[in-house]
Amino acid sequence: MATRLVVARPYTARIRSRVFGILERCGLRPADDDVLPAGLSDDEVLARLEPSTGLVLLIPFHAHRDARGQTLNGLDLIRRLREERPGFERTPVLCPISNVGLAAASLMLSRYDEALFERVLFLHEDELDDADAERTVRAFLAGELAPELPVPSA
Numbered sequence: 001m002a003t004r005l006v007v008a009r010p011y012t013a014r015i016r017s018r019v020f021g022i023l024e025r026c027g028l029r030p031a032d033d034d035v036l037p038a039g040l041s042d043d044e045v046l047a048r049l050e051p052s053t054g055l056v057l058l059i060p061f062h063a064h065r066d067a068r069g070q071t072l073n074g075l076d077l078i079r080r081l082r083e084e085r086p087g088f089e090r091t092p093v094l095c096p097i098s099n100v101g102l103a104a105a106s107l108m109l110s111r112y113d114e115a116l117f118e119r120v121l122f123l124h125e126d127e128l129d130d131a132d133a134e135r136t137v138r139a140f141l142a143g144e145l146a147p148e149l150p151v152p153s154a
Contacts, residue, residue: 003141005030007058008045008077009038011096018128019058019096025134026141028056041066042077051087056141061097061105073101075108082116092141096123 005028010016023029036045049057059081063073074095081088097105102124109117121140127133 003028003054003056004034004052005056005058006034006036006049008036008049009040009060009062009064009072009074010035010058011060011062011098015060015096015098015125015128019060019094019123022123022128022133022137023058023094026137030058038062038064039066039072041068041070042072042080045077046080046085049081049085049088051085051091055091057081057091057093059093059095061095061101063101063104073105073108075105075112078120079112079116090119093120094123094137094140095120096125096128098125 005023007030011019020029036048040048059074059077061074063071066072074097078093078095081091081093105122121137123133123137127136
């Protein structure tokens, strides 16, 4: 079974190149038309996604705005995907998160049902260069790792 990587609203080069490097070493590389650009509304992203076997989603936290000025972030997109789109309940999602976004995401997660994020692996910016990052992603995709919700470090 082939694995297809779809990336929704990727970070800029600073984090993107590090995350894409890990994923490429894991055998995941998105096709050009499977990279949905920053600024797309949640509705536009949801309309472009179809559930399928072997699908892996990369949805960064990446708080920013769409073309109409509406605030966007990966957690709201993941929540909507799980709640509104049948077939995505168990799709693995990789969610890179910057140090700046970590505290905000942690607060946001406290408002959501934890079950929505069961198959989400948060890739903290500080851990992207760790030797274990690739092994962690592989274990998650193989279903051998229960992801932890992001918690700001003290």
